[in-house]
Amino acid sequence: MATRAHLITVLAAFLAAFAITIIPARANDAAAGRAVIENQIEAFLSDDMSTAYSFAAPNIKKMYPDENRFFDMVRRGYAPVYRPGNYAFGRSKVAPDGSGLVQEVLIQGPNGRDWTAIYSLERQPDGSFKINGVQMIRAAAPQT
Template sequence: MMKAFPTGVIFSLFLLMVVPGAGMADEPLDTGQSIIKQQIAAFLSDDAAAAYSFASPAIQGKFVNQDVFFDMVKRAYQPVYRPGNFAFGRSKVSDGEIMQEVVIRGPDGKDWTALYQLTKQPDGSWKINAVRMMQAAPGPEI
């Protein structure tokens, strides 16, 4: 006996087979989030070389070497350097750019929003080109 598939499942399978790129819309976003996770893991393990490798050439060009970059992150981006925990928020993918919100609990227990900008490189890879930190507004008292 043949099992019937819901119409939505059949339509989704049809789109994946017929529409070029269908099902791949989240690929840059998934890649961007993976890069952010890997860079945070590098910060947590004090791996300056790995953390620096995720920075765009424009960012790398602003620092003499990976150690100077790493020291800057330690001083200016404590919530990214030593997050208590983090979660991905809103995101936007446009031609050659990913904007990704990351909600981070800093080592001091305060909540922050880090807005990451990743840019697509000529070789097709994605690199972190900027991070803007904003302290989250305090929530209501419970």
């Protein structure tokens, strides 16, 4: 018969092992999401329509059923993403159920203005992430 102290020790070890397996998976998800975003931005910078389009989620591809329409939409409506000056990754949040994540990207647009792009990524059946939308928020002008 196990003692109470032994049961607590076993339970603590189990919980520690569980936490160790969960935390890296979430970190890996965030890293995978950042890689998708970065690869798409690099494709935009290279005018590689096919590669940029490949990172779009199925819902986006339904709205823009071919690469040309998708590329035109990004070029006209998302200039800071299409031609960023500098960009850096901010905070990320993985959905509790693992179905997707939200990634903040701080971007300097082609005109020098600062933006925050909030990317929504959804997990695909194969475990990869695809971009399901981007919300652009213009940074406030500095106070003088």
